[in-house]
Amino acid sequence: MRALVMTAPGGSENSEIQEIAEPRPGAGQVAVTVAYAGLNFVDVMARRGDPGYVPEWPYLPGKEVAGTVRAIGAGVTGLAVGDPVVAAPVGGGLARVAVAEAALTVPVPPGVDLRQAAAAPLGLATAMLLLTDAGRFTAGDTVLVHSASGGVGGALARLVPALGGGRLLGTVGRPEKAREALKAGYDAVFPRGAASREAVRDATDGKGVDLVLDPLGTEALEFDLDVAAPGGRIVLFGNAGGGTVDALPPAGRLLAGNLTLTGFSHRGLAAAAPDRVARAIGRVLELLADGRLGLPVTEVPGLDGAAAAHDLMARGAGLGKYVVRVG
Ligand SMILES: NC(=O)c1ccc[n+]([C@@H]2O[C@H](COP(=O)([O-])OP(=O)(O)OC[C@H]3O[C@@H](n4cnc5c(N)ncnc54)[C@H](OP(=O)(O)O)[C@@H]3O)[C@@H](O)[C@H]2O)c1
Numbered sequence: 001m002r003a004l005v006m007t008a009p010g011g012s013e014n015s016e017i018q019e020i021a022e023p024r025p026g027a028g029q030v031a032v033t034v035a036y037a038g039l040n041f042v043d044v045m046a047r048r049g050d051p052g053y054v055p056e057w058p059y060l061p062g063k064e065v066a067g068t069v070r071a072i073g074a075g076v077t078g079l080a081v082g083d084p085v086v087a088a089p090v091g092g093g094l095a096r097v098a099v100a101e102a103a104l105t106v107p108v109p110p111g112v113d114l115r116q117a118a119a120a121p122l123g124l125a126t127a128m129l130l131l132t133d134a135g136r137f138t139a140g141d142t143v144l145v146h147s148a149s150g151g152v153g154g155a156l157a158r159l160v161p162a163l164g165g166g167r168l169l170g171t172v173g174r175p176e177k178a179r180e181a182l183k184a185g186y187d188a189v190f191p192r193g194a195a196s197r198e199a200v201r202d203a204t205d206g207k208g209v210d211l212v213l214d215p216l217g218t219e220a221l222e223f224d225l226d227v228a229a230p231g232g233r234i235v236l237f238g239n240a241g242g243g244t245v246d247a248l249p250p251a252g253r254l255l256a257g258n259l260t261l262t263g264f265s266h267r268g269l270a271a272a273a274p275d276r277v278a279r280a281i282g283r284v285l286e287l288l289a290d291g292r293l294g295l296p297v298t299e300v301p302g303l304d305g306a307a308a309a310h311d312l313m314a315r316g317a318g319l320g321k322y323v324v325r326v327g
Contacts (some may be wrong), residue, residue: 030076131155
């Protein structure tokens with residue numbers, strides 16, 4: 001079968017389409033015939049060779065897929081061959097067939113198009129879990145999102161209204177990306193270099209931000225602490241730059257500000273509590289099914305285009321969510 005293979009750390013020069021053996025599901029696993037696969041920044045981090053993302057080279061990227069059940073491993077119940085599903089494999093999603101744990105394979109409800117559903121297992125589920133689980137979002141909160149014009153940034157903009165609504169502020173790494181974030185639904189967007197504490201505070205009528213969702217390592221943490229409202233929550237959920245992550249601020253900063261600082265990892269939660277991730281995937285699929293959530297995606301027409309889309313994301317030039325048509 002055809003698969004995208006990353007042969008060594010680096011860039012697209014080390015990404016190629018290869019014919020490899022089709023994987024078979026082990027006990028508790030499901031093989032999925034992939035129709036669409038979502039692209040995520042974690043593929044880029046793996047490709048760069050960031051520590052901890054690739055168990056061995058060559059590496060098969062791709063951590064979210066939508067398609068149909070092709071085969072079922074021993075002990076799997078509740079799924080049948082041919083069922084439309086989404087799944088979060090640990091890797092190998094950018095291939096004609098991917099294998100995932102049954103615990104992270106979720107049926108797609110009628111009426112949900114597989115192209116949009118492909119964004120559910122990792123991108124949309126992360127956005128849902130950031131808001132509901134890690135961020136304890138309640139309707140009416142002011143939320144500040146860094147990297148607002150990307151895949152997760154766009155998903156957050158669409159989920160907040162679906163969860164009752166709130167005021168959405170975003171930052172972007174380059175001024176030209178502000179338009180994409182505003183289009184996604186942000187109320188105000190600040191290019192990061194020009195994002196002053198005062199501007200963010202003004203945008204909240206001086207109250208500060210209830211929830212900050214930050215995938216920038218610790219680069220923006222001082223800023224987050226300064227703009228958070230009393231009782232505010234800050235969730236660190238990435239390290240896009242791939243550099244060293246600094247020590248956390250002294251406890252006194254949190255005590256004085258009545259702040260909560262927490263972390264989120266889809267991979268960590270999927271390994272330790274897959275039921276919680278599967279529930280979030282199910283919830284976003286329900287929202288897609290009943291029309292309360294819509295997520296525009298950019299379709300990459302085949303596996304051959306995936307490495308170039310990874311290039312765009314690696315340069316920080318991607319806009320919104322990219323989904324590869326595999327089938
Ligand atoms: N913890 C988790 O489980 C989890 C799950 C999914 C995603 N994430 C994180 O969420 C973020 C968004 O992910 P995504 O899949 O939605 O990807 P994406 O759309 O490609 O977003 C990545 C964004 O990171 C920002 N960035 C900052 N420094 C960068 C650098 N040195 N090189 C390239 N981009 C850089 C860019 O936005 P700006 O320039 O506007 O900042 C870029 O658009 C990523 O940091 C990812 O690691 C975490």
